Each structure stands twice: as C-alpha cells, then as structure tokens.
Amino acid sequence: xxxxxxxxxxxxxxxxxxxxxxxxxxxxxxxxxxxxxxxxxxxxxxxxxxxxxxxxxxxxxxxxxxxxxxxxxxxxxxxxxxxxxxxxxxxxxxxxxxxxxxxxxxxxxxxxxxxxxxxxxxxxxxxxxxxxxxxxxxxxxxxxxxxxxxxxxxxxxxxxxxxxxxxxxxxxxxxxxxxxxxxxxxxxxxxxxxxxxxxxxxxxxxxxxxxxxxxxxxxxxxxxxxxxxxxxxxxxxxxxxxxxxxxxxxxxx
Amino acid sequence: xxxxxxxxxxxxxxxxxxxxxxxxxxxxxxxxxxxxxxxxxxxxxxxxxxxxxxxxxxxxxxxxxxxxxxxxxxxxxxxxxxxxxxxxxxxxxxxxxxxxxxxxxxxxxxxxxxxxxxxxxxxxxxxxxxxxxxxxxxxxxxxxxxxxxxxxxxxxxxxxxxxxxxxxxxxxxxxxxxxxxxxxxxxxxxxxxxxxxxxxxxxxxxxxxxxxxxxxxxxxxxxxxxxxxxxxxxxxxxxxxxxxxxxxxxxxxxxxxxxxxxxxxxxxxxxxxxxxxxxxxxxxxxxxxxxxxxxxxxxxxxxxxxxxxxxxxxxxxxxxxxxxxxxxxxxxxxxxxxxxxxxxxxxxxxxxxxxxxxxx
Numbered sequence: 001x002x003x004x005x006x007x008x009x010x011x012x013x014x015x016x017x018x019x020x021x022x023x024x025x026x027x028x029x030x031x032x033x034x035x036x037x038x039x040x041x042x043x044x045x046x047x048x049x050x051x052x053x054x055x056x057x058x059x060x061x062x063x064x065x066x067x068x069x070x071x072x073x074x075x076x077x078x079x080x081x082x083x084x085x086x087x088x089x090x091x092x093x094x095x096x097x098x099x100x101x102x103x104x105x106x107x108x109x110x111x112x113x114x115x116x117x118x119x120x121x122x123x124x125x126x127x128x129x130x131x132x133x134x135x136x137x138x139x140x141x142x143x144x145x146x147x148x149x150x151x152x153x154x155x156x157x158x159x160x161x162x163x164x165x166x167x168x169x170x171x172x173x174x175x176x177x178x179x180x181x182x183x184x185x186x187x188x189x190x191x192x193x194x195x196x197x198x199x200x201x202x203x204x205x206x207x208x209x210x211x212x213x214x215x216x217x218x219x220x221x222x223x224x225x226x227x228x229x230x231x232x233x234x235x236x237x238x239x240x241x242x243x244x245x246x247x248x249x250x251x252x253x
Numbered sequence: 254x255x256x257x258x259x260x261x262x263x264x265x266x267x268x269x270x271x272x273x274x275x276x277x278x279x280x281x282x283x284x285x286x287x288x289x290x291x292x293x294x295x296x297x298x299x300x301x302x303x304x305x306x307x308x309x310x311x312x313x314x315x316x317x318x319x320x321x322x323x324x325x326x327x328x329x330x331x332x333x334x335x336x337x338x339x340x341x342x343x344x345x346x347x348x349x350x351x352x353x354x355x356x357x358x359x360x361x362x363x364x365x366x367x368x369x370x371x372x373x374x375x376x377x378x379x380x381x382x383x384x385x386x387x388x389x390x391x392x393x394x395x396x397x398x399x400x401x402x403x404x405x406x407x408x409x410x411x412x413x414x415x416x417x418x419x420x421x422x423x424x425x426x427x428x429x430x431x432x433x434x435x436x437x438x439x440x441x442x443x444x445x446x447x448x449x450x451x452x453x454x455x456x457x458x459x460x461x462x463x464x465x466x467x468x469x470x471x472x473x474x475x476x477x478x479x480x481x482x483x484x485x486x487x488x489x490x491x492x493x494x495x496x497x498x499x500x501x502x503x504x505x506x507x508x509x510x511x512x513x514x515x516x517x518x519x520x521x522x523x524x525x526x527x528x529x530x531x532x533x534x535x536x537x538x539x540x541x542x543x544x545x546x547x548x549x550x551x552x553x554x555x556x557x558x559x560x561x562x563x564x565x566x567x568x569x570x571x572x573x574x575x576x577x578x579x580x581x582x583x584x585x586x587x588x589x590x591x592x593x594x595x596x597x598x599x600x601x602x603x604x605x606x607x608x609x610x611x612x613x
C-alpha cells in the first residue's frame with residue numbers, strides 16, 4: 001500500500017486470486033465474492049464446506065478457498081445432507097442453478113428442506129441452462145426465447161416457470177427463505193446481509209436456510225450485460241418478487 | 254475381551270449388526286424388498302448408537318449421493334438396496350468411484366429385468382463386476398454364501414473400502430438375506446472420534462484446519478489429459494487390488510476333472526453336487542469366487558492348464574453371466590458350459606448333476 005492511500009476495497013482472502021471462467025457481466029462472480037466475504041468476516045473458513053453443482057458454477061471450488069465437494073447434477077442437497085449429518089458443527093452450503101435445483105434435483109431440494117437440514121442453499125435463478133448453451137430452464141419466463149424454446153416458452157406445452165422460494169417457504173423444515181437480486185450495489189449489500197443471517201441461523205440449528213438469487217445470463221440470453229440488467233429488473237422481478245418469504249427468527253427480533 | 258457372541262439371525266439383520274460393529278458412522282437407505290430388514294434393524298438399534306446417522310432418504314438416488322457427502326466428510330458409510338434400487342444408484346457409484354470415496358453398498362438381489370420378482374436371483378453379476386454405471390471403474394464385490402459371511406464380508410467391505418478409497422459391494426440375494434443361521438459376531442470396532450477420522454483420512458472434506466490446504470472431492474476432470482491421467486491412476490489401483498484382494502474357496506479341486514464355478518447361494522447347492530457326484534464316482538470339484546471382482550482368474554487359469562480337467566460348468570441363478578468371465582480365462586482350452594434358473598426358481602443338486610452328466 002502506497003503511503004497516503006487507504007485501502008477501502010479488496011478481494012476477501014478466501015476468494016482465490018484466480019482468473020474466473022464466468023462470462024463478463026455474470027452475477028456468479030459477485031455472488032462468490034459476497035459469500036466468501038461473509039465466510040471471512042465470520043472467521044469460519046476452516047469450518048465451512050461447500051457443495052458445487054453441475055452447471056456453470058461446477059467450478060466454484062476453483063475460486064473459494066474452503067473444502068469442497070462437487071455433486072452430481074441435481075444432487076447437491078443430498079450430498080450436503082451427508083456432509084452436515086456427519087459434521088453437524090460445520091457450516092455447509094450448496095450453490096446450485098435452476099436446472100440443477102428446480103428440475104433434475106427437485107426431489108432432493110424439497111426433501112432436504114422438509115427434513116429441516118441445517119445447511120444453506122444458494123439458488124442462482126437465471127432462467128436458463130447456461131453451461132449447456134442456453135436451453136429452457138424450469139424457471140424460464142413465459143414467452144422467453146431459448147435454444148429449446150425458440151418461439152418463446154409456451155406454458156400450454158411445457159408448463160409454468162417454478163417459483164421455488166415460494167414453494168419451499170411452505171415447508172415447516174425451512175427456517176429462513178428470501179429472494180434476492182444482485183443488479184445494483186445496494187442490492188448486493190443487502191444480499192450480503194442475508195447470507196450472513198442464513199449462516200447465523202445455520203449455526204443455531206434452526207433448519208434450512210434458502211436464498212434464491214434472481215440472476216442473469218448475458219451469453220444465454222443473447223444480450224449485453226447492461227441489457228441483461230434491464231431484463232432482470234423489468235421482467236424477472238415481476239414474476240419472481242423479492243423479499244423474505246419466511247423467517248422463523250422474525251418474531252424474536 | 255468379552256467371550257464369543259453367538260446369535261441366530263436373519264442374513265439382512267446380521268449384516269446390519271455387523272455394520273454397526275464395524276464402526277459405521279452413517280447409513281442412508283430406501284426401502285425395497287427383500288432387504289428392508291436392514292434399515293428396519295438399524296432404526297431399531299439407533300438409540301444405542303447416538304453417534305451413527307441412520308437416515309431414510311427420499312430415493313435411492315438421494316441415498317447414494319448422501320453416501321458421497323458423508324463418505325467424503327470422512328465417515329464409514331453404507332447403503333443397501335435390491336436390484337432395481339441398486340440400478341438407480343449407478344450414476345452415484347460412478348461418481349464415487351472417480352472421486353475415490355470409501356463407501357459400502359449392499360445389493361440383496363431379486364429377479365429381473367425390470368420390476369421383476371422379489372424372489373432371489375443372481376442376475377446382477379454384470380452390473381456388479383463390469384461397472385454398472387458409466388466410465389472405466391471397478392467396485393470390489395463380495396459374494397457371501399451364508400449368514401456368517403454376511404457378517405464377515407460386511408466388516409471386510411468397510412475395511413477394504415477405506416484401504417483402497419473405493420466403493421465395495423456385498424452382492425447377495427433374497428435367500429441369503431432372508432434365511433436364519435447361527436453366527437458368531439465380532440466385537441465392536443473402537444469408536445473413532447472426529448480427530449481420529451481426520452488423522453485417518455487427510456483427504457476428507459471436514460474443514461481445512463491447522464494450515465492445511467483445502468480439500469476437494471470431485472469426479473470432474475474436464476481437460477482430456479487430466480481425465481486420462483485420472484483413468485491411469487484408477488487402473489493402477491485396480492491392478493493392485495487384483496494382485497492383493499482376490500478371495501476364493503476351493504472344494505475338492507485337487508483331482509477334479511469337472512470344475513464347477515458358482516458363488517453365493519448357488520455355491521451352497523454346488524457343494525452338495527460335489528458330495529453326491531463324488532459318492533457316484535465322479536471327480537467333480539467346486540471353485541467358489543468369494544470376491545467376484547477381483548475375479549480368481551489365476552486359479553481358473555491354473556485349472557484350465559491341467560491335462561486331466563475335462564470341462565468347466567458355471568452354475569448361476571441367471572441365464573449365464575459369470576460364465577463369460579470363466580470363458581475369458583479358459584480361452585478355448587477346455588469346454589465351458591452354463592446351467593441356471595431365473596425368476597427366483599432355485600435348482601436342486603440333482604438338477605445340476607443331471608446337467609453335468611449330459612455334458613460329459
């Protein structure tokens with residue numbers, strides 16, 4: 001640090017200084033950073049185990065300097081159940097996309113939430129299969145064009161986009177459920193607070209903590225990063241409203 | 254040291270008791286006939302074992318992935334199922350084999366294909382020994398033929414899974430699982446603390462501590478060169494397992510000119526075939542593979558070389574699966590035949606003897 005300068009912003013030590021494979025403008029890097037900031041601030045880097053999914057964030061372990069297991073497609077919640085049951089004093093989280101969590105892994109998601117497993121799910125909902133090249137996801141909006149819904153999602157044919165946060169918040173095993181977005185600096189700061197809250201609830205052993213992050217995919221959506229922010233703010237948030245869906249600690253505060 | 258503990262138990266329950274005594278830390282299962290007694294027994298015993306996780310999962314797909322997580326966290330873990338359920342687990346077994354996570358599987362076979370029948374079968378041999386899931390991997394496979402061996406093989410499966418960082422499978426069937434026999438139970442393994450497990454398994458993902466680098470368990474090797482290197486490493490391990498872990502039983506093989514090969518339930522019947530055949534003056538002997546993989550290829554090769562050996566006969570409760578491995582080793586030097594029944598129909602010793610007589 002040069003004399004006369006004050007360091008006001010830096011990468012958390014738990015976020016490795018690696019070149020990320022994520023596309024420009026993608027929210028994954030922001031989400032990785034704020035999770036690792038919370039882990040560093042809470043001083044739990046030696047006590048946290050992450051589970052990465054199949055999808056773009058399969059390589060999350062290349063960036064986060066904590067123990068990691070990489071799960072089969074859709075099975076992150078089952079893997080996390082096995083880890084947390086074995087190591088109940090550790091912090092465990094899954095990091096999953098919409099195809100992973102809300103299509104192939106719906107059963108594991110619902111049942112781990114329903115059992116009230118004490119880990120945290122970070123659900124990155126960008127309404128598309130990013131890694132496989134932009135196919136329709138369970139959360140793709142009505143009319144949204146993807147490589148497998150080239151004329152727009154037809155709900156008569158493939159059904160409605162799934163609102164996972166609303167669904168899992170109905171389950172008694174879920175202690176805290178909130179939908180977040182990372183489209184502005186203010187929302188990023190808000191999301192970070194929610195992550196910290198989720199880990200604190202996990203520490204208390206109150207049940208599942210589920211954070212859905214409305215996210216973007218400029219490459220899959222075939223638009224610029226700036227345009228993707230417009231789609232998030234104008235279209236995604238209309239169908240996926242932000243806010244706390246459930247908080248068992250709310251009354252005690 | 255306590256005195257010998259003798260019990261009269263059902264195969265499935267004896268296996269479950271052995272798992273607890275082997276220091277199992279986690280069991281994740283899903284009900285299916287004819288093996289449901291395993292989880293029923295474990296959940297009954299659970300109050301005695303507060304440190305053991307016993308969890309009924311939402312599916313076999315979930316339970317195999319719970320095994321991945323819990324085994325990866327450093328535990329001694331097991332799941333059990335029967336044929337259709339073990340099929341559902343195959344993706345997970347492949348991931349576990351590649352990530353090299355020690356884990357014990359039990360397949361109490363029933364008749365297939367499809368939903369099949371709940372009666373005993375040996376129709377899953379191919380699935381068990383040839384991989385079952387995708388990719389080049391192997392699972393250590395035990396084939397118990399008695400309730401005592403359900404106990405012994407379970408203990409061995411936990412130890413070899415840990416020793417080789419590999420999945421191990423008890424391949425048994427509905428008859429062995431359901432029958433009751435007198436057994437001798439081993440003493441409990443010493444309780445392992447979290448610190449013991451950390452020391453035993455420095456690769457486990459239990460939180461990086463004391464300055465160690467982060468641990469990663471993955472089956473993803475996206476660069477071709479990395480994937481091939483991983484495959485070479487796995488194959489080198491499998492070659493060592495073949496050198497060190499082959500187990501079989503010989504029964505009257507020394508002067509035998511007719512060699513029966515049979516495992517599990519079939520081998521019990523074939524012992525009787527040998528006894529009756531010998532009474533009738535036939536020089537018949539039995540080679541019983543105890544490990545189906547690694548396969549007792551060297552012993553079969555040795556037998557195939559003997560001038561007096563006339564033929565091999567593989568007796569299985571299937572349309573002929575292990576017979577292919579016998580043929581691979583014999584390699585045309587002697588005739589190799591198969592006789593079997595399916596669908597839960599179990600041949601008698603007389604059936605087998607008549608089939609052998611028809612071949613000579």
